[in-house]
Amino acid sequence: MSYSITALPGDGIGPEIMASGLEILETLAAKFQLDFTIETHPFGGAGIDAHSDPLPDATLAACQKADAILLGAIGGPKWDDAPKRPEQGLLALRKALGLFANIRPIQVPASITHLSPLKQEIVEGTDFIVVRELTGGIYFGEPKHWDENGAVDTLTYTAAEIERIAVQAFELAKTRRNKVTSVDKANVLASSKLWRQIVEQVATRYPEVTLEHLYVDAAAMILIQRPTTFDVIVTENMFGDILSDEASVLTGSLGMLPSASHPESGPSLYEPIHGSAPDIAGQDIANPMSMISSISMMLRQSFQLFEAADYLDQAAADTMAAGFLTKDLGGDTSTTNFTKEVKKRVKGGE
Numbered sequence: 316m317s318y319s320i321t322a323l324p325g326d327g328i329g330p331e332i333m334a335s336g337l338e339i340l341e342t343l344a345a346k347f348q349l350d351f352t353i354e355t356h357p358f359g360g361a362g363i364d365a366h367s368d369p370l371p372d373a374t375l376a377a378c379q380k381a382d383a384i385l386l387g388a389i390g391g392p393k394w395d396d397a398p399k400r401p402e403q404g405l406l407a408l409r410k411a412l413g414l415f416a417n418i419r420p421i422q423v424p425a426s427i428t429h430l431s432p433l434k435q436e437i438v439e440g441t442d443f444i445v446v447r448e449l450t451g452g453i454y455f456g457e458p459k460h461w462d463e464n465g466a467v468d469t470l471t472y473t474a475a476e477i478e479r480i481a482v483q484a485f486e487l488a489k490t491r492r493n494k495v496t497s498v499d500k501a502n503v504l505a506s507s508k509l510w511r512q513i514v515e516q517v518a519t520r521y522p523e524v525t526l527e528h529l530y531v532d533a534a535a536m537i538l539i540q541r542p543t544t545f546d547v548i549v550t551e552n553m554f555g556d557i558l559s560d561e562a563s564v565l566t567g568s569l570g571m572l573p574s575a576s577h578p579e580s581g582p583s584l585y586e587p588i589h590g591s592a593p594d595i596a597g598q599d600i601a602n603p604m605s606m607i608s609s610i611s612m613m614l615r616q617s618f619q620l621f622e623a624a625d626y627l628d629q630a631a632a633d634t635m636a637a638g639f640l641t642k643d644l645g646g647d648t649s650t651t652n653f654t655k656e657v658k659k660r661v662k663g664g665e
């Protein structure tokens with residue numbers, strides 16, 4: 316069986332962590348005799364440079380025909396004033412592929428609790444998933460415009476959009492610890508009032524799952540105070556964006572967190588939750604764990620290659636446990652060396 320992957324390295328540290336991830340994937344493929352066909356395409360700032368478009372037509376077409384898509388990261392100061400920014404390419408890609416369900420797992424295994432800036436007893440055992448709605452809300456609502464005198468963004472959700480993301484969260488919770496925390500701002504926002512009502516309705520179909528509601532401000536606090544109380548968090552686009560970056564700190568670094576984005580049908584996309592990190596790009600110090608774990612999510616969720624994914628996760632965890640840590644986690648291992656150490660463990664040489 317052959318699996319086709321469209322790779323979008325993007326900008327900043329994107330190409331560095333993509334190179335790391337693909338090298339490791341190649342080693343894993345040799346070990347498990349798997350056949351991956353990988354096509355690389357320009358996207359984001361690289362798309363603007365090559366084709367004056369952050370999402371060139373050929374890149375979108377390659378994504379549409381792939382079995383799965385791997386994305387590094389996009390954006391950077393070079394394109395901040397471009398007529399169409401790299402970020403617009405990312406939003407357009409998510410919309411074009413219908414990637415409404417963004418799954419962001421946050422785990423702090425015992426071996427890395429000491430890397431968190433929080434007390435070990437607070438983070439130990441943290442294991443939850445943020446289910447972020449990815450194709451609606453204030454990111455996409457119209458009208459949206461600004462000039463010197465004023466600006467408008469529009470926050471819209473249809474009942475159908477809320478229902479389908481809620482179903483994703485409840486289905487996930489059923490495979491885990493049977494708890495869903497829905498995060499909204501129903502004390503202020505009309506869209507959140509509807510959100511809460513629809514989530515309540517969906518919950519009646521899942522009697523085995525406990526549902527709790529939190530306002531987003533309180534949720535931000537509880538994430539830091541008692542993160543182990545969460546199982547599945549479901550929330551709208553912008554709240555999910557902010558809370559998941561906050562949650563990454565529990566693990567010690569934003570450079571640790573992967574994600575999967577699923578459509579109703581068609582290829583899924585896998586990407587770190589972080590950005591292109593222009594402040595460290597080109598220095599060979601980026602943490603590639605976010606990309607390695609995104610690849611492992613792809614192996615599981617798009618290809619059902621569970622054994623290979625487990626093996627990859629173990630090799631990466633062993634590498635960290637052996638003391639190979641990038642700078643963001645207080646170590647001095649380069650991206651290149653970390654990659655080499657993971658490959659060594661994938662080959663079984665350690």
Ligand code: NAD
Nearest residue numbers: 388389390391569570588589590591592594595601602643
């Ligand atoms: P960022 O996520 O790029 O970086 C935030 C901080 O985290 C920086 O200090 C950075 O060095 C660090 N960091 C991030 N990933 C790391 C890694 N793998 N290893 C080590 N350190 C890491 O956020 P930002 O600086 O606010 O944004 C930079 C650009 O990225 C912007 O153009 C933004 O729009 C874009 N962005 C893109 C995506 C995406 O491609 N999905 C996501 C977020 C931001």
Ligand code: IPM
Nearest residue numbers: 390402405406556588589590
């Ligand atoms: C992310 C990013 C994007 C988002 C930006 C770059 C559009 O922050 O993937 O989390 O806000 O969704």
Ligand code: MN
Nearest residue numbers: 556557560588
């Ligand atoms: Mn983000």
